[in-house]
Amino acid sequence: MTVGVKETRRRNLLLLAGDKYFRYYAKRGRIVKALEKLLREAPEDPYGAEAFGAVVAQVALHALEVLRRAVIKARRDKLVYREFGVVYDRDLVGALDVARSVAARSSGLYASLTYLPSSLNAPEYLLLRKLVKRSVKTAKKLAELL
Known part of the structure; x- marks a missing residue:
């Protein structure tokens, strides 16, 4: 195997491991404690740092998924409610x-x-838009770092 293939496989394995780790703790409602522990004990060796980055990437993906669901629900409410x-x-x-x-x-x-026409242009939609824009910008910066 070439070096590029090994690196790709190792990165994919780290992402899968990060996903499993995140889902295990997220299901049990202990994700905040697990993340605090990870941040306190951030590894210094390169392999540990990559594994930590994989978990952080999964956290970012989960946060974006939650935001996506909130935007879809808000858009539906704006059209229907x-x-x-x-x-x-x-x-x-x-x-x-x-x-x-x-x-x-x-x-x-x-x-x-x-x-009432005021419900169509509620300030909550503007706040949600700003939150989503800032979150996506942060996720892009995080993706560039990883």
């Missing part, structure tokens, strides 16, 4: 829930349940 509000007015504006609209006053005012 609508926040209703009661509006008292003579003119009915926007989408209307007819079953819950009643004449409230004798002067011609209607109490209607209608969509």
Whole structure:
């Protein structure tokens, strides 16, 4: 075997070992303790440092997967979820829930349940976007270091 093939196999084996190590601790809810222990006892030899890098890479992949699921859920909520509000007015504006609209006053005012446009541009979506951008940037830097 050539040196390049050996290095590739060793790197793949380290990534598999890091994945198994991370999944073992993640299933038992002890991942934070395991990572703190790893960070305190970061190995100095080259093989230990590579194994440590493999575990860190798996942690980064897991974090990105959790973020991906959160983004998909948020995107679905933005498309499907609508926040209703009661509006008292003579003119009915926007989408209307007819079953819950009643004449409230004798002067011609209607109490209607209608969509609130503010829920579409909620600040939570902006915060999630910034969080995802920063996380992806950090993961790219980590990938370059490994």
